[in-house]
Amino acid sequence: MTDPVLRLSGITRRFGAFTAVKDLSFTVRPGEIYGFLGQNGAGKTTTLRMLMDIVSPSAGELSVLGSHRPREVRRRVGYLPEERGLYKKMKAADSIAYFARLKGVPRKTARERAEALLDRFELGEFANAKIEALSKGMAQKVQLLSVIAHEPELLILDEPFSGLDPVNQQILEDMILELRAGGRTIIFSTHVMEHAERLCDRFLMIAKGKKVFEGTLADARAREGERLLLGTPDDPSGLTALPEVESVEAVEAALFRLSLAEGADRQRVLAACLERNIRVERFGAAQLSLHELFFRLAGAAPDEAAQREAA
């Protein structure tokens, strides 16, 4: 179980003059929930498509479940693409069974699993309803079930939360955790950091096709250095004179965030505040959210969000 489920090294994919993914390397370990974060157009979908061998890399090497030819292990992988679709005229149970059968599950087993899955996720009564008659949330659930009905070892979900209301998002989160508890490895991409923060053991951030971070949330926070939150009606900008304080930025009125040098002593910062007659109303460690980390690590600016989606 020490072999990685997924290993990419130096993967690059070009579409004509446009490089969607550049020299990307990362590994995913068995049983992990691995988040794949990036802006629209950062190269997430292209990377996931390469894992499924729908698009082949221009350069680099990848191995999925120990195979260098992802196509050979296709049946052990489940893939939920970003933009979802089912045949509108097909019944829910038939849809799940059909996609399972394409993955090599025998007819009878496929059928049984489809009905069992629908029952378990409270869609049993819709087994014979056509997809077009289901609500969007139900259809998305059916789609996810159609991706897991062949019991894959590795699940690749591209933006699984998009388009779901908060209730269904919670249901999906529970499903993902349940699948992991069943021993599966799950990779999902998202640009909604809250999900990643709650679910992921480790995550990867990419920007413009390049890796900017890989590791745990704690790793990311550590890399960004320690921060202090200082509440004061006075101006604390003079504190940058201290060797411990690298920068001071205003978060809101009378609230500032101080970036500290590595190994800095917080007591000395507090003492310096008192020395300089800076009234301290609030003083404590500030934890960066993944959302904030994302903006820092990915160097993302809102105006870049309109970048064109790769492929």
Add this chain to the structure above:
Amino acid sequence: MALFQLIAQEYRRYVLTRGFLLFLAIIPISIGFGALAGFLSEYAAPVRAFTVVDATGRYGTEIDRVLEQRHLRRVVSAWDAYVEGLEAVGDEEFDLPDPFAPDDNTPARRIAFAEAGGLEAANAAIAGQLPPDTPLAEEPKRNLRRVPPPADIEGLPLEQAAEALRPFLNGDAEIPGSDDGLFAAVLIPADFGPDGAEAQFWTQNLTDESLSDAVEEALTVALQRRAYEERGLSIQDVRAVDSIRAPFDRFKSNSETGEAVSVREELALYVPLGLAYILLAMVLSVGGMLLTSTVEEKSNKIVEVLLSSVTATELMVGKLIGLLLVGITAPVLFLLLGFIALTAFGGAGEVVSAFRAILFGSPLVPLFFFYFLLGYLMFASLYLAIGAMSQSIQDAQSFVTPITILLVLPLPFLQMVVTDPNGIVARILTWIPIYTPYAVMMRINADPPVWEIVGATLLLLAFTGALVFFMGRIYRNGVLSSGGAPKFTDALKLARTSSASA
């Protein structure tokens, strides 16, 4: 294994739909409608009353005589159809006296038929040879009836008579003893003749010409007869001369029997034409299904899920085969039903056995499927590629329309190929790959030069192969892309790119 799933899926999606089942029902339904229309025109046609206001008093009986002759002609052809139908079904020939045995419906035969006792005697002659309870031939209904003019018209000058008849003709008044108005009125003036005044035919309905034809014929014959008499010619002689017909028959020079053109040979000309039209209809409808199915999968993004399980090539082949099966379902079903029907009821009936021989005894049926396959692959791959490049049916339309036009362009020429199977039009169409299947199917029974057929078929094979190859590339490269409506330059670019993934 996955390929089989794809094929089955495509097949089920289209065959088990209301639309397709309806389509299957259309042919039997249209046959039923045809039969119903025939039945209605035979039995439900209205009986039309007409009157003759004849100032000369000579022509009424003349008109009756012509109508009677016309009725006799219908009786004889109805009788012949009845006997031939029984013979075809029962695979036997009846022993009937001369005027009752089916033959050409000539004036002489009709006279003999009537003199031998008419339909009643004919029915009596056949009754003994039929299984009990077989219905006998029925006399066709007379649908024209001459009634005397209303009493108050008698003796009026013609203009006033015409005026007085108007309400009857326009449905505003009814003829005594009938609950109907008049269909027509014939007004014959006292000085009617070749050099005199004209007879007038008044009616509201100018489209039904059967009565006006009969009246005109009757008046012409009467005037001619008077002219013969004035010139001292015997009526019998004139009739005898008139009934002379040149003995004439048509022969097919390459026919094996050397006998006159048979029904079978005539059918052999038209059955392939029918099959070519079926091929055309199939290619068009299946092509449309292929297009919608590809565009649906693409716009619904199902294609990405599918591609995570199967390769693009598998997906393409699955769609092509699946819809090919859809396309041949209807012809195979009809051929099978036809074969069963012909076997069950078939017999010596010339038409039936000829039809059977052409359909099942000639190389046409296997050829039909061979050229169907090639014609199908050619157009299907085009539709598939267009679908792969389009985001919506609207996008696809601009590409599909020219292809459809190209496909139906030779239709006006098909008749020329039938009449002259080895003529210049037929030969040109044979060498244009997209028309080869049609042209060859229609020429195959006309002994075309073998080298021409083989050459054109090889060309067709090469052309289809190349088309499938390049359209396959476009499909594989285009099916995951997003963007606007397809452009021709994009198509060229995609066709040149070897493959994003196999």
